[in-house]
Amino acid sequence: xxxxxxxxxxxxxxxxxxxxxxxxxxxxxxxxxxxxxxxxxxxxxxxxxxxxxxxxxxxxxxxxxxxxxxxxxxxxxxxxxxxxxxxxxxxxxxxxxxxxxxxxxxxxxxxxxxxxxxxxxxxxxxxxxxxxxxxxxxxxxxxxxxxxxxxxxxxxxxxxxxxxxxxxxxxxxxxxxxxxxxxxxxxxxxxxxxxxxxxxxxxxxxxxxxxxxxxxxxxxxxxxxxxxxxxxxxxxxxxxxxxxxxxxxxxxxxxxxxxxxxxxxxxxxxxxxxxxxxxxxxxxxx
Numbered sequence: 001x002x003x004x005x006x007x008x009x010x011x012x013x014x015x016x017x018x019x020x021x022x023x024x025x026x027x028x029x030x031x032x033x034x035x036x037x038x039x040x041x042x043x044x045x046x047x048x049x050x051x052x053x054x055x056x057x058x059x060x061x062x063x064x065x066x067x068x069x070x071x072x073x074x075x076x077x078x079x080x081x082x083x084x085x086x087x088x089x090x091x092x093x094x095x096x097x098x099x100x101x102x103x104x105x106x107x108x109x110x111x112x113x114x115x116x117x118x119x120x121x122x123x124x125x126x127x128x129x130x131x132x133x134x135x136x137x138x139x140x141x142x143x144x145x146x147x148x149x150x151x152x153x154x155x156x157x158x159x160x161x162x163x164x165x166x167x168x169x170x171x172x173x174x175x176x177x178x179x180x181x182x183x184x185x186x187x188x189x190x191x192x193x194x195x196x197x198x199x200x201x202x203x204x205x206x207x208x209x210x211x212x213x214x215x216x217x218x219x220x221x222x223x224x225x226x227x228x229x230x231x232x233x234x235x236x237x238x239x240x241x242x243x244x245x246x247x248x249x250x251x252x253x254x255x256x257x258x259x260x261x262x263x264x265x266x267x268x269x270x271x272x273x274x275x276x277x278x279x280x281x282x283x284x285x286x
Contacts, residue, residue: 001101001156002082003116003124004030004041005132005146008090009139010111014181015039015086016167018143020193022156027164027185035168035179038064038087044100044117045080047071054085064093082106084113103157109133114146120154127153138210139167140182144200147193163192165200174207174264182208205275206261215274216267219245223277230280231256245270 004019017031017039032051033039038058042050050071057067064085072078072095079097084106086092092113094106104117107129114128131149135142143165151160164185172181184199186192204210217223224243231237236259237252257266257276265276 001118001158002026002030002043003114003119003128003147003150003155004043004084005112005114005128005143005150006039006041006084006086006092007112007132007139007143008039008086008092010090012138012169014139014167014169014172016139016143016165016182017041018147018163018165019043020147020151020155020160020163022158022161024162025185025187026162027166027187031164031166033166033168034059035170035172036088038085039166039168041084041115042081043115044082044097044104045077047075047077047081047083050081050083054083058085058087063087063089064091068093068095082115082117084115086111086113114150116150116156118157120157123153124150124155140165140200143167144193144197147196151193160190160192162187162189163196165196201279205265205279207264209264211265211273211275216271217274217277219270219272223272224249226277226284227253227272227280230283233283234259 001023002021006017008015015033019026019030030041030043034055040051040054054067064087079099081097082100084094090111092108094113094115096104096106100117103119103121106115107125109129112132114125116125128146128150131145132142135145167182168179169181172179184203186195189195221243224245228241231252236256265273
């Protein structure tokens with residue numbers, strides 16, 4: 001009753017899982033990952049033990065394929081299980097039990113594996129695979145695209161309910177305290193994947209430093225007017241809506257950035273990251 005993808009980005013040393021299902025809290029139940037170890041998606045007749053046990057096996061140096069064999073060999077309900085694994089080196093393996101409900105199956109590619117059960121058709125995992133290969137950007141961009149295209153191709157036969165993305169890397173969180181780089185979930189939503197992207201856009205602004213150096217706007221002209229309109233709308237500025245970038249405007253913008261938890265996006269020059277300005281434009285347009 002789920003479709004998912006596990007993947008590894010060898011350039012950034014990131015491991016991730018993305019999933020959607022007509023089942024509540026699927027991101028919390030299906031997804032397991034540990035930096036420098038691997039990532040696991042366990043689904044169908046869910047065996048949550050596959051997550052921690054699988055990561056422990058991977059940490060011992062076993063491959064994704066070896067790990068799946070050990071997890072399933074003594075599980076009397078293995079033919080009802082489905083699991084996808086990517087190991088520390090990007091090796092991948094998937095298992096789809098013979099008694100998983102149709103349509104059920106998986107597709108394996110370089111550094112990723114897509115799997116699903118109770119799907120409309122195999123088109124879902126094929127579309128996920130193609131989207132992952134062809135989407136540019138970081139791992140999170142590729143995982144989001146895989147979910148979106150999988151859903152557009154049919155998705156879960158029973159409908160939509162929840163989705164999630166988990167990505168780990170060494171010192172992944174903003175202060176380096178844990179390996180969680182991205183950990184977002186949407187539950188009980190009519191359009192969980194669409195909402196997941198919206199939530200990620202906020203998460204990205206608050207926690208991730210991954211901006212393209214070329215994606216910036218100069219704090220001058222109409223840009224300042226738009227910023228002042230939003231600052232006034234949100235109660236941070238009471239002056240004229242003009243193009244002056246004076247000390248009053250700078251202080252108001254600084255307070256607005258702190259209030260919205262966008263500290264990681266604050267710049268000390270006369271430019272603003274494009275991601276922040278696009279957020280401001282959306283805020284202005286309602």
